[in-house]
Each structure stands twice: as structure tokens, then as C-alpha cells.
Amino acid sequence: MQSELRRPTVSFSRVVGWMSVCFLIVPVLVVVPVSFTPKRYLSWPGSEWSLRHYEVLVGEGGWLSSIGDSLIVATAAAVLALAMGTLFAVGHWRLNNGVTRNLRLFLLLPMIVPPIVHAVAFYQAWAVLKLLDTYPGLILVHSMKALPFVVLSVSASLINLDPRLEQASRSLGATSRETLWLIILPQVRPGIIAGAIFAFVTSWDEIIVAIFITSREVYTLPKRIWDGIFDNIDPAIAALGTVMILLTAIGLVVKDRYEKARNIKIGAS
Amino acid sequence: MTDVFAPSARGGSLFGASASFRKNTAYWVMVLVPAVFLATLYLTPVISVMVRSFVEPTVGLDNYATIVDSAAIRSVLGKTAYICFMTTALTLALGYVTAYAMTHAGQREKYVMFFLVILSFWISVLIRTFAWIAVLQPQGILNDILIGLGLIERPLRLVRNDIGVIVGMVHYMLPFAILPLFANMQTIDRTLVPAARALGASARWAFFTVFLPLSLPGLAGAGILVLIFSSGFYITPAILGGGKVVMVAEYISLQMSETLKWGLATSLATCLTVVVLALTVAMSRFMEVGSAGKRV
Numbered sequence: 001m002q003s004e005l006r007r008p009t010v011s012f013s014r015v016v017g018w019m020s021v022c023f024l025i026v027p028v029l030v031v032v033p034v035s036f037t038p039k040r041y042l043s044w045p046g047s048e049w050s051l052r053h054y055e056v057l058v059g060e061g062g063w064l065s066s067i068g069d070s071l072i073v074a075t076a077a078a079v080l081a082l083a084m085g086t087l088f089a090v091g092h093w094r095l096n097n098g099v100t101r102n103l104r105l106f107l108l109l110p111m112i113v114p115p116i117v118h119a120v121a122f123y124q125a126w127a128v129l130k131l132l133d134t135y136p137g138l139i140l141v142h143s144m145k146a147l148p149f150v151v152l153s154v155s156a157s158l159i160n161l162d163p164r165l166e167q168a169s170r171s172l173g174a175t176s177r178e179t180l181w182l183i184i185l186p187q188v189r190p191g192i193i194a195g196a197i198f199a200f201v202t203s204w205d206e207i208i209v210a211i212f213i214t215s216r217e218v219y220t221l222p223k224r225i226w227d228g229i230f231d232n233i234d235p236a237i238a239a240l241g242t243v244m245i246l247l248t249a250i251g252l253v254v255k256d257r258y259e260k261a262r263n264i265k266i267g268a269s
Numbered sequence: 270m271t272d273v274f275a276p277s278a279r280g281g282s283l284f285g286a287s288a289s290f291r292k293n294t295a296y297w298v299m300v301l302v303p304a305v306f307l308a309t310l311y312l313t314p315v316i317s318v319m320v321r322s323f324v325e326p327t328v329g330l331d332n333y334a335t336i337v338d339s340a341a342i343r344s345v346l347g348k349t350a351y352i353c354f355m356t357t358a359l360t361l362a363l364g365y366v367t368a369y370a371m372t373h374a375g376q377r378e379k380y381v382m383f384f385l386v387i388l389s390f391w392i393s394v395l396i397r398t399f400a401w402i403a404v405l406q407p408q409g410i411l412n413d414i415l416i417g418l419g420l421i422e423r424p425l426r427l428v429r430n431d432i433g434v435i436v437g438m439v440h441y442m443l444p445f446a447i448l449p450l451f452a453n454m455q456t457i458d459r460t461l462v463p464a465a466r467a468l469g470a471s472a473r474w475a476f477f478t479v480f481l482p483l484s485l486p487g488l489a490g491a492g493i494l495v496l497i498f499s500s501g502f503y504i505t506p507a508i509l510g511g512g513k514v515v516m517v518a519e520y521i522s523l524q525m526s527e528t529l530k531w532g533l534a535t536s537l538a539t540c541l542t543v544v545v546l547a548l549t550v551a552m553s554r555f556m557e558v559g560s561a562g563k564r565v
Contacts, residue, residue, distance in 0.1 A: 017370025020363045021382050024389040024443055028400045030410055042403055044410065084303040091299030103304045108558060110311060112549050114501025116518040117318065117538045120525060124321070125314035144311045147303065176295050205393050208503050212525070225395045229508055233402060241396040248391045252384065 028245065035238035042233050053239040061236065063224065070221040073135065074203035077142035081199040084143070085150025086192060090184055093158040094166070104151065111148035115208040118145070123212045133217045141209050146199035153198060157191025190262070315542070322536035332536035342520070342537075349516045352431065352506070353499040356438040360495050363439070364446030365488060371447070372454040383451075390444040398508045401437050402428065405509070429511035437505040442498060446491040449556060453487025490555035497548045501541055517541060 037043045038050035057063045088107060092100040110118070122141050123132070131137030161184070169179040185192070207222035214223065221240075228234035322332050336342050371382050389397075404410050405427035412424040427433055457480065465475040503518035510516070515523070517537060524534035549558060 011370075013366050013370040013373070016363070016366040017374075017382065020367040020443060020447075021385045023363075024440065025385050027404045027440070028389065028392055028397055030403050031396065031400045034403050042406075043408075044413070084306055087299040088303040091296040094296045095293060095300060100300050103300060105558070107303060107307060110307075112497070112545060112558075113315065114518065114541055114545055116501055116503050116521050117315065117542050120521065120534055120538045121314035121318045123525065124317060140310055144307060147307065201391070205395075207395060212522070222393070222395055225393075225399070229395070229399055229402070233399075233406075237396070237399050238403070241393075241399060244396055245392055249388055252388060252391065256384075 028241075031238040031241035031245070034235065035242045037235055037238075040235070042235050042238070053236045056236040057239055057243075062219070063221075063236065063240065066219050066221045066224040069219055070204055073138050073142060073218070073220060074200045076135070076139045077146055077203040078196055078199035080139065080143035081146035081150050081202075082192065082196050085147050085195055085199075086154050086185075086188075089151050089154035089158060089191075090180065090188075093155065093161070094163070104155075107151050108148045110145045115206075119209050119212040122209055126213050132213055133215050135218055138210060138214055138218050138220070139203075141213065142203035142206055143199070145206060145209075146202040149198035149202060150195035153195040154188055154191040157188040157194075161187050318535045319539045319542075321531060322539045325532040325535070332532045333540075335533060336536060336540065342533075345515055345517055345520045348514065349500065352434055352438065352514070352516060353496055355431075355435050356442060356499045357492055357495045359435065359439045360442040360446045361488065361492050364443055364450055364491060365484075367443075367447050368450035368454055371451050386444050386447050389440075390448075394441055394504055397440060398437055398505050401433070401440065401509060405433055405436070428509050429513045431514055433509035433511075434506050434514045434516075437509040438499060438502060441502075441505060442495045445498060446495055449491045449494065450484070450487050453490070453556075454484055457483045486555045490552055493548050493552040493555070497545050497552070500544060500548075 033045055034042060035053055036049040036051070037045040038048045038052065085107075088103075092104055118141065122137075126132045126137045129137075131140070165183055165187070166179055169183045170176070174182065205222060206220075207226055210218075210220050210223050211226060214220070225237055225240065228237050323329070325332075336346075367382075367386075371379050374382060402409070406412075407424040407426070407428075409424075409427070411427065412421075415421045416424070427436075461479050461483070462475050465479045466472065470478065501518050502516065503522065506514055506516045507519050507522075510519070518541070521534050521537050521541070524530045524537070552558065
């Protein structure tokens with residue numbers, strides 16, 4: 001089978017495929033050398049390399065406080081989305097009728113409606129509710145935007161869970177709360193972890209609604225990047241980008257290791 | 270929303286459903302708490318956008334008449350359609366070939382390609398767009414290289430025009446096309462093409478008559494998905510278009526923040542939502558809506 005399918009080493013699809021992959025990665029990586037430029041503006045570093053733009057990140061420029069704001073908002077939004085999404089996914093898994101299937105589609109809406117529509121909607125509504133430029137205001141929006149991803153990832157890990165486990169637990173005398181905490185949730189832990197990461201990153205990256213509903217009090221990292229791009233194409237963004245790309249790559253490797261270890265464990269048991 | 274106490278698909282009779290409700294109260298609460306949360310804090314604001322489009326500045330369809338009549342808005346919509354079409358076509362073409370290459374690559378090569386696609390997927394869109402400025406701007410890296418090689422004498426204009434926006438958007442959308450296409454191609458029986466070849470079909474004939482038709486649902490799903498994301502796209506056009514390439518999302522934001530024409534902003538937002546929901550319904554024929562979610 002393998003020999004039949006083996007393609008000539010250089011084929012059209014392989015060349016174009018690798019070109020696309022390079023197109024995806026190489027231009028992004030230019031932020032790495034650019035971040036070491038000694039100049040004030042965006043430029044190639046030449047012979048002299050400098051860490052000045054990294055110093056700006058940890059200095060007075062407000063980058064650290066924005067990182068702090070983003071951490072606060074993303075953590076709170078992820079916790080809220082995780083609670084709501086897990087509740088729903090477990091309830092839907094157990095009931096799984098026409099009503100909950102429709103509700104599930106409804107809960108996926110924030111993933112489909114364009115962000116600019118969210119911006120208009122929440123700018124209006126939060127003005128009425130006095131939530132503009134407040135942490136609760138942004139946290140609520142981000143948690144709702146993250147909710148679909150939690151529902152999807154927790155539901156995905158519930159698919160493989162045998163409903164009889166729950167009946168067995170109940171018939172052995174556990175209450176429904178004990179069943180939820182001791183039987184169901186531990187089984188869907190990978191889905192919950194994935195959902196938490198999705199939710200956190202959704203908020204960590206969110207820019208469009210943040211542009212409209214926050215100004216000075218809440219100043220998240222994407223918003224500072226956004227302003228930095230429009231003010232003067234600040235090279236500090238390249239330094240930040242380098243750090244973020246590195247963290248993303250490390251995160252993906254860790255996730256991969258975790259999944260491999262888990263698969264081996266499942267395979268062995 | 271459907272009445273919760275209505276007979277469910279499983280329950281059959283009203284009595285059965287309410288009995289099921291009593292038995293499963295805890296689960297119903299689990300389902301309803303998030304639903305009510307979203308209905309109150311999400312649906313209400315979104316619906317009030319739609320309502321406002323019919324009542325501001327005057328009650329009626331004035332805003333929608335303006336959308337149809339105004340030459341400025343027509344040109345924004347035309348530009349949006351053009352950029353969406355170009356982005357979708359280029360993304361699908363590149364994405365299809367890449368997914369095909371990944372499907373047929375060896376284990377190790379497949380893994381590396383997959384890792385790089387996912388990596389680009391997870392990198393913040395702002396950082397990516399920023400990188401494109403560094404590459405494409407007049408004093409940027411690409412122009413430097415081309416001038417250094419003696420291929421051009423003066424910098425090419427690659428940002429603040431359609432080219433910059435399309436390049437940036439294809440870059441953002443490509444993983445959204447590659448991943449569902451790859452998933453779809455994984456489901457195609459890998460013995461079919463060799464079978465067609467063994468029966469005498471040329472490589473090209475086997476591809477066009479066997480592989481391509483089987484991958485069409487994936488292609489349609491991925492295409493609609495890219496179209497959905499492109500139509501409401503804001504960040505890349507705003508940054509790489511530099512005010513010269515205004516798509517509908519940026520136009521809405523201008524109505525909101527600069528000219529304060531809320532009627533126009535809300536009516537365009539309503540149109541955009543309707544288009545995107547219609548596309549989602551169309552997409553659901555080809556792939557599970559849930560699987561269209563960001564990031565694998």
C-alpha cells in the first residue's frame with residue numbers, strides 16, 4: 001500500500017503545499033530579527049543588535065499593565081465561559097432532545113455573528129447598563145464569545161462517555177451532584193482543559209469589541225498593539241510578537257506531548 | 270426560542286415531557302442557565318441593533334433605502350464583494366493543493382506541515398498583520414530584497430491597496446481552509462485512486478474523475494467558511510488597507526465612531542448578520558457548524 005501511494009519526490013502539489021506553508025510562517029518570523037533593531041523605527045537590525053525594544057516591554061510604556069489587564073479579563077472570561085459551557089454541554093449530553101439541540105445552535109451564535117456586529121451591539125447595550133470601559137463589561141462580552149468553543153470542546157469529549165456510567169453511579173447511591181463532580185467531570189477533563197485554553201485565547205486575542213467598549217480604564221494587550229500600529233508602527237510590537245510566537249510554539253509542543261502521553265496511557269490500560 | 274415545556278422529540282406527549290422535566294430538573298437547569306444568560310446579555314443587544322436600524326432616525330425602511338441608493342455604500346459593498354471573492358478563490362486554491370500535499374505526504378512530513386499550519390493559526394492576528402506591514406511597506410523587507418537584487422528600482426506599492434489587504438486576508442484564512450479540507454480528504458478511501466489507475470486511468474484523469482468529486486463537499490464547506498469570515502473582516506483591511514480599502518466592517522465602524530450615523534451603522538450590521546447567517550445555513554449542508562469553529 002505504501003509503495004503504491006508513494007509519489008515522485010517533486011510533485012506539483014508538494015511544491016505548492018510547501019510554498020503555502022512557508023507563506024504562512026516565514027513572513028511572520030520577520031518580527032524576530034526586526035525586534036532586535038537598535039533603531040527607533042521598524043527596520044532590519046544590520047550589524048548591531050539591541051535589546052532596547054524588549055526593555056520597553058518591561059519598562060514604563062504600559063505594556064506590562066496591559067498584559068496584566070489582558071490576564072485579568074481573559075482569566076475571568078475563561079472561568080465564566082467554562083462554567084456556563086460545561087454546564088450546558090453536560091446537560092445537553094444527558095437530555096439530548098429537540099429543545100437542547102436547538103439551544104446548542106443558539107449557544108454557537110457568538111462564534112458566527114461577525115465581531116463588528118458585536119461591537120455595535122455591546123457599545124449600545126453597555127452604554128445603557130453603564131458597563132462601558134469596565135472590567136465586568138469586557139469580561140462578559142469575552143465570556144459570551146468564548147462560550148461556543150467551550151460547548152464544542154466539552155461536548156466533543158462527552159461523545160465517548162458511556163451514559164450508563166452515570167446510571168451506575170446513581171444506582172450505587174451517589175447523588176446527582178456527586179455523580180457530576182466525581183464521575184462525569186473527571187472523564188471530560190481533556191475537553192474542559194481544551195475549552196479553557198480556547199476560551200482564554202479567545203479573550204486574550206480579542207480586539208474589535210475591545211476597541212469600541214473600552215478606552216482608558218481597561219487597556220488590554222491587543223488594544224495597545226492596535227494603538228501602537230496606528231501611532232507609529234512601534235518596534236516594541238515586534239519584540240512582543242517574538243515572545244508571543246515563542247510561547248505559542250512552546251504551548252503547541254507541550255500540548256502535543258500531553259496528547260501523546262495520554263494516548264499511550266489509554267493504549268496501555 | 271422553542272418552548273421548553275413543549276413535547277420533546279423523545280418525550281412524545283406533553284405529559285411525558287413534563288414528567289421528564291421533573292425527573293431531570295437538575296439537567297434542565299444546567300441547560301437553561303447558560304441559555305438564559307446568553308438570551309439576556311447577548312441576544313437582547315444584538316436584536317436591539319436590528320430594531321434600531323428600523324427606527325433611527327425615523328421609523329421605517331429609510332436606512333435600507335439609503336444602502337441601496339447611496340453610491341458611496343454601493344462602492345463599499347462592491348469592494349467588499351471583490352476582496353471576499355479574491356480572498357476566497359486564492360485561499361481555496363492554495364488550501365486545496367496544500368491539504369492534498371499533506372494528505373499524501375509521509376508521516377513525518379505531514380506532521381511538520383500540520384504543526385506549522387496550526388502554529389500560524391494560533392499566532393495573534395494583530396502580530397501577523399504587523400509582520401505584514403514590516404514585509405510589505407515601501408521601506409519594508411520585500412522591497413529591500415527586490416531592490417537589492419536589482420529587480421526593481423523604486424519600491425512597489427504593496428500596502429494601502431487591494432494587494433496588501435488580499436495578501437493579509439489570504440494569510441489569515443488559509444488555515445481555516447486547509448484544516449477542514451485536510452479533514453475531508455482523510456475520509457476519502459485511499460485505495461480508490463490507485464484502483465482507477467490500475468484500471469488504466471491516467472493520473473490526471475483519476476484525480477479529476479475520482480478524487481476531486483469526492484473532495485467537493487469539503488471544498489464547498491471550506492469556501493463558505495472563508496466567505497463568512499472574510500465578509501465581516503475588520504482588522505486586516507483596516508491596517509493593511511490604511512484607509513484606502515474600506516470594507517463593510519470598517520465602514521460600519523466609521524458610521525459609529527466618526528459620523529455617528531447609528532441608523533446606517535445598525536442597518537448595515539443587520540444586513541451583514543443576515544448574510545452571514547444565510548451562509549452558515551448553506552455551510553451546514555456540507556459540514557457540521559461546530560467543526561467550523563476556530564482552531565483545532
